[in-house]
Amino acid sequence: DTGVSQNPRHKITKRGQNVTFRCDPISEHNRLYWYRQTLGQGPEFLTYFQNEAQLEKSRLLSDRFSAERPKGSFSTLEIQRTEQGDSAMYLCASSQGHGVGQPQHFGDGTRLSIL
Amino acid sequence: GIQVEQSPPDLILQEGANSTLRCNFSDSVNNLQWFHQNPWGQLINLFYIPSGTKQNGRLSATTVATERYSLLYISSSQTTDSGVYFCAVEKTGGKLIFGQGTELSVKP
Numbered sequence: 743d744t745g746v747s748q749n750p751r752h753k754i755t756k757r758g759q760n761v762t763f764r765c766d767p768i769s770e771h772n773r774l775y776w777y778r779q780t781l782g783q784g785p786e787f788l789t790y791f792q793n794e795a796q797l798e799k800s801r802l803l804s805d806r807f808s809a810e811r812p813k814g815s816f817s818t819l820e821i822q823r824t825e826q827g828d829s830a831m832y833l834c835a836s837s838q839g840h841g842v843g844q845p846q847h848f849g850d851g852t853r854l855s856i857l
Numbered sequence: 858g859i860q861v862e863q864s865p866p867d868l869i870l871q872e873g874a875n876s877t878l879r880c881n882f883s884d885s886v887n888n889l890q891w892f893h894q895n896p897w898g899q900l901i902n903l904f905y906i907p908s909g910t911k912q913n914g915r916l917s918a919t920t921v922a923t924e925r926y927s928l929l930y931i932s933s934s935q936t937t938d939s940g941v942y943f944c945a946v947e948k949t950g951g952k953l954i955f956g957q958g959t960e961l962s963v964k965p
Contacts, residue, residue: 773951784943784955785900798950831898837951845890845905846953851898 744769746849748834754855755824762820763852767836774817775846776809778802779831791817821854829856859884859948863956870934870963878929878959880944888947889920891929894958895940903929903942934963 747766755761767774772793777785788807789799793814803809806825811817821828831853835846860883870876880889891903904911904918906927911918915934920927931938941960945953 775952777953784945784958785953787952787954790951798952800952833900835953844951845888845902846951847902848892848900851900853898 746834746836746847748832748849748852750852751850752853752855754857756857757824757826759824760820760822761824761854762818763832763834763854764816764818765834765849766816767834768838768847771836771838771847772814773837773839773844773846774811775835775837776817776819777833777835779833779851780829785831785833788819824854824856826856829854859886859946859954861944861946861954861956863942863944863959865959866957867960868962870961872934872936872963872965874934874963875930875932876934876961878931878942878944878961880927880929880956882925882927882944882946884925884948885922886946886948888953889927890945890953891918891927892943892945893938893940894943900943931961934961936963936965939963 775790776788779785791811806822809819831851833851835848837844837846862881893901906920908922917930941958945955
């Protein structure tokens with residue numbers, strides 16, 4: 743089963759360090775989404791791509807965050823100069839298009855802990 | 858922006874009991890999905906249901922789009938049903954807006 747794959751599953755780092763997460767979507771899906779989930783909350787939208795184009799970014803995505811999808815396949819999310827408040831589960835999802843008839847499928851997430 | 862409200866926030870059931878979870882949303886939507894987040898944090902797709910009724914085993918869901926709500930029914934609950942149930946809607950552009958979830962605990 744080639745579902746959405748995220749690496750690493752867990753990341754522990756010291757405040758101020760840079761971290762990078764990877765997401766491999768379902769192969770035929772042209773849309774890729776990043777969400778962030780903090781304890782006790784539902785996931786919140788960060789950004790999404792259609793193929794290699796980044797079409798929308800949430801105001802949650804500060805200038806320390808950058809996401810890429812260089813060839814329209816896998817995506818990376820980088821956080822520079824991490825802060826305590828960045829501790830969260832980072833979830834990736836993919837879909838084939840959007841709107842009616844196109845559910846999003848989620849990966850298992852990367853859990854980030856900032857010491 | 859669109860608001861998504863789920864109720865109840867918490868629910869404790871005895872194994873074998875039935876339950877209904879509700880999701881209200883404040884505007885018309887293109888997409889509505891129900892998810893189960895297990896204790897390991899995995900978000901499992903339950904239903905894609907922008908309108909109508911669907912059933913999958915002990916679970917079923919109904920969305921009444923004109924009245925802006927969706928219901929998730931769990932029958933004969935099992936301990937493995939424990940976790941958080943999220944409703945999420947999409948209005949435009951593809952991004953999902955999640956509710957705060959219903960935390961379900963099924964006791965043996």
